Amino acid sequence: MLQVNYIRENREKVLERLSVRNFKQLELVDQIISVDEERRQTQNSLDNLSAEANAAAKQIGELMRNGKKEEAEAIKQQTSTNKDKIKELTEKLNALEEQQHNLIVQLPNLPYHLVKAGTSADDNEVVLTHGAPSELPANALPHWELAAKYDIIDFELGTKITGAGFPVYKGKGARLQRALINFFLDKAIAAGYREMQVPHLVNAASGFGTGQLPDKEGQMYHVGVDDLYLIPTAEVPVTNLYRDVILKEEDLPIKNTGYTPCFRREAGSYGSHVRGLNRLHQFDKVELVQITHPEKSYDTLEDMSNYVQSLLQELGLHYRVLRLCGGDMGFTSAMTYDMEVWSAAQQRWLEVSSVSNFETYQSNRLKLRFKGKEGKTQLAHTLNGSALALPRIVASILENYQTEDGIKIPEALVKYTGFDRID
Template identity: 75%
Template sequence: MLQLNYIRENRDEVVERLAVKNFKQVELVDEIISLDEQRRKVQNESDSIAAEANSSAKQIGDLMRQGKKEEAEAIKSKSATYKEQVKEMTDKLEGIEQELQGKLLQLPNLPYKLVPAGVTPEDNEVVLEHGSKPALPESALPHWELAAKYDIIDFELGTKITGAGFPVYKGKGARLQRGLINFFLDEAAKVGYREVQVPMLVNEASAYATGQLPDKEGQMYHVTNDDLYLIPTAEVPVTNIYRDTIVKADDFPIKHCGYTACFRREAGSYGAHVRGLNRLHQFDKVELVQIVHPDNSYETLEEMNLYVQSLLQKLNLPYRVLRLCGGDMSFTSAMTYDMETYSAAQQRWLEVSSVSNFETYQANRLKVRFKNEDGKTQLAHTLNGSALALPRIVATLLENNQTEQGIKIPEVLVPYVGFEYID
């Protein structure tokens, strides 16, 4: 959530930067500023009435002690309305604050200065491309056919048990999943991330704090009887570890990694482009979360970007890095890099990771703060990234590494899975 004082003091800049994000409801900015002025005015009036009431009470006490009962009763009669006026002002203030909060929640995060203007994924900026696209024979199969050929992923069985988008991994397919998860967790530990195992259900306060609510309510599975939400990513529970917390500046950077299953309704997702593992309702992912000093957050973003690239390099996957344009970024992000691997059998790029800096947007909702050198409390910056999401990584590994002997496993994964080929 944007900070109110920043909106008030930088109105024109806020409007200009929201335009980069293709945000159309810019009138909300002036409505928020107007409501804030009303709030401050009502608060001042309420404070004045309360001060008068306190002054009158002191006068009445002094007069009673002096035996001037008649004068005291006169002031008491005059001040009888103060309590009613204060309640009226308090109710009015609560109404304004509620409306103000509702409008603040409708404003997305402001894009960073390096974010390109644009509306669709076609407007994203290609930062770099790494590796050669493998040349496969005409007989090469897409991953969903390879999965059936080697009996390692069963999409129909998952549909029978639950529904479309919930595959069953079998044999070497299950071991590949487990091996990738352990590989990603071990690599994260090597660069200083502390592993945490977190719940896969969160309450409404947690989903609100990281920005999933109210923006992504329709994409989340809701357990209505308990009013809990299945997590769309480990970002939600891991970041909420620090909700309502004043952290120590000496502890920066705070680095966590965590593996969870992730659940997304993905309403309206149909067609060949979401076939097989390309888009699922349940999938596995290792997530990185950092909480850092505001001065260092963009340096940290670049570091996380390079780290995710290093994983793709170790898996020998061709990839490219995109800097997302304003219109293609998430509601909460200030800047995002997407990493895409090239699927040779499908002959297209598949997104496998997003790494984002949220600046103070999440921290303001979470109330994650620290004390700066002056001893004043200040909001931290939060970042997260996928390292990595498994489905499209598996899809690319299967497709790009298919040979006559079988599907060759990248060398770094062999100790984790215990075999060199899926055959």
């Protein structure tokens, strides 16, 4: 979340950057500033009264030790009303702090200066395009028909067991899925990331720390009896490893990777664009998380974007990179790159990765700080990215590598699959 001091001292800039997001509740900014002013005044009054009470207690103690009981009792009478006032101010302060918190968590992150204004995906900037579309057979099929033809993914069986959006991978389909997970993890480890195995359920504090709560509770699966949430991405548990932690500057950057299944309700997702593997309620993903020095986070964002692109290049996929406009960015992001792969069979772009810099938005919630060489403690910057999300990568491989007599396996994956084609 944003820091209240920054909002108060940079009101016009905050309003301008929120407008880039097409954020409609700009009145929240002045409400936060007003509540903060009252909170600071209340804190000041409470501090003064507490100081007076402490001084009076000290004076009473000295008088009692010197046998001046009557004088001590007189001071007690004079200051007795302070206790009630202190209690009243403390209760008021607590209420104002809660009100301020409830207001400030409604503000999204401020877009970085390179982020352009816009209202939807149509306003995103194409940063680069790599490669060319695959030349497919005249009778090319979308991946859901290929999955049925070669009996490698069963959507109807998943619907019977659980419901729509929970496919069953079979035979070479399951082996391709596992191969991709191992390929992505091995590449990340070789690039200096530390592999982490983390819980697939998190508590509300973890969801709040990375910004899923209270913004996205409707998209998360909630286990009501235990008040836990199924993770929508490994970003949540991996980043929360450092909640309430003070790092040393020399520890930065911290680079972690992890494979997890991900669970998203995707409420309201209907239509042909979500067929097959295009949008699921459960899917596999290898995630990258970095914690960096604030001065280096945008260089890190570029490095992470280039790394994800290198994976797509090794898989031989035609892709493009988008810089998201303000209106299409996630609630917590300051700047995001999306990587999209061209589906020649569907004739559309499929998002396969999103790489974001959150600056201090998450670390302020997490109380994730580092101590600089001069001894000053400050908030770190956090970043994360998909490297990669499997469903649409699998869909892209099936569609773009199909031939008249089977589906070829990208050369980089053959040593992981143990086979070079699906037929």
